[in-house]
Amino acid sequence: MDLSTSLGERIRQRRRRAGMSQQQLAHRAELSLGVIRKLEQDRGAARIATLQKVAAALDVTVAWLLDKPAALPSAHAEAGGVQAIRAALTTVDDLVDDGSELTAPMVLAEAKRTVTYLWGAYWSGRFSLLAALLPTVLPQLRATVRAVPAAQRPTAAEALARGLQVAGDTLIHLAHPDAAWFAVREAIRVAEDGGDELLAAVLRSSVSWQLLVGGRYEDASRVALRTASGLEPTGSSSLSQISAYGLLVVAAATATARAGRSAQTDELLAVAGEQADRVGCERSDHQTTFGPAKVLMLAADCHVVQEQYERGLQLTRQLPSEAPLTLTTRARALTDRALCETRLGMDEAAVGTLRAMIAMAPEWLSHQSLPRMIAAELVERQRRVSGSLAAVAAQMGVLA
Incomplete structure (x- = not known):
């Protein structure tokens, strides 16, 4: 993996800056010493849940660990x-x-x-x-x-x-x-x-998402669910209100999935699915889509972060091609699909999915950490990198 600094080097540098030994980091992250050693030596594929624990213990984000670009060159x-x-x-x-x-x-x-x-x-x-x-x-x-x-x-x-x-x-x-x-x-x-009484509520879904990206999963779910409680639909509710409510519920589900609360995640996804069925299509009342396809896409995401890769892959394959989802939403779904394929040993399929993602949203991709991690994992498994994988890895900055 030819990045400016590898994942292992960034963990090691941050740990030393914090004055922690490997054993202390392992204790703080609730991981074994062996896992920390492997991470710092860049040996093996890092699980999402493991990266989340290490990031929290080092007081950084997962994006920082994965060397996500922090500037926009001009x-x-x-x-x-x-x-x-x-x-x-x-x-x-x-x-x-x-x-x-x-x-x-x-x-x-x-x-x-x-x-x-x-x-x-x-x-x-x-x-x-x-x-x-x-x-x-x-x-x-x-x-x-x-x-x-x-x-x-x-x-x-x-x-x-x-x-x-x-x-x-x-x-x-x-x-x-x-x-x-x-x-x-x-x-x-x-x-x-x-x-617009619903606008302030929908804006809180952005708050929830920002908290989620920052690793504050409990706060993310609390904000989304507290806001949703004030919008719970009745039989006479407008489709806009139903969409806003469903959006907040599914936002909470993505947070509880990352917090490891599987049962609550399933309950929230079921509620969001019911609201999406009531809406019956993809709506975009406040510049954010909500509907059956969006819930399906985020349900796949929830399974992926819980490392349920077979189920996640199944859901990503069910995403209808004709659904009017935004380009970046589809690119994010392809990221989940590529990760599932990689973790299930379907390397050729994963490379094909990454190629489709590059073609679909190249600029969006340049600001995402997870696709680079997937490409690096695929490269690490190959004794000799050539062909489509070499091209994908080069385009993602994993190979020089």
């Missing part, structure tokens, strides 16, 4: 980027307000179209485009809230909240969780000035 400073997004999020305009508007507002219809475009870019995995657009768009959306007539202000606030949400979700993929957290909490605050 040849031109003016092209935007993470620091420019941070500057747009941490505005000081209200502290130096002199009565003039430094940023031109949009008309309300343009603001709504712009936010829809941002979400289209997000679900297509076009993070470079978002990094270029968000530093300009966020101040424009704020200016729009200030400029529109009072009657239009709730709608303008909703557009700003959705813009802040896409900024937060993008920053998670770019490995900047602190700025992402600020963005989504600001989105929730702004949404309170809007007229």
Whole structure:
């Protein structure tokens, strides 16, 4: 595995920086000393659950252990980027307000179209485009809230909240969780000035996801379930409410699966499945899809993180090709499928799945850790790497 530093080296460096011996790390992570030694020597495939325990013990994320890119390179400073997004999020305009508007507002219809475009870019995995657009768009959306007539202000606030949400979700993929957290909490605050009662609830699904990515599984499930409890549908509930409720329940399931609570995960997936059947199709009321196919995809994810690879593979194969899922959702499902195939010894199939993923979402893939881990595991098993596997590994940066 030819990465800037290997998984084992990163664990060793972090452990030593924390002043821990291998035995102390093993105790803290509730793993055997042998497992820690194998990890630091890059011997054998690391299980997801093992990486989660080691990451928690070292006070880092799994993404950090796997050397996920933490920056968005750009040849031109003016092209935007993470620091420019941070500057747009941490505005000081209200502290130096002199009565003039430094940023031109949009008309309300343009603001709504712009936010829809941002979400289209997000679900297509076009993070470079978002990094270029968000530093300009966020101040424009704020200016729009200030400029529109009072009657239009709730709608303008909703557009700003959705813009802040896409900024937060993008920053998670770019490995900047602190700025992402600020963005989504600001989105929730702004949404309170809007007229869509479901928007603030759906924004909390982003909070739950951020907590999950950070390894805070208990908090992730608590946020999702507490919010869902206030939306539990009745016979007369709208499809939008049912979708929002189902989205939060399935978000909780992905967290409980990672926390090792299998029985609760199964119960939550069953509830989410019932709501998806009531909806009957894939809906996207708040820029996030929910429906039978989305629940199927996330159910597969839950089985995979619990290392139930045969069941996970079965579910990924059942995902209907005609379902209107976003490009990145399908790419994420292919990641689960490739991992299942790899762990079940279906190396040729796994390589084919990774090739399909590269073709489908190359930019999204460059910011994901798990596909690189899968490719590295496949390479490690081969005495001689050639053909399709060599090409896939090279494209993912696993081979020089």
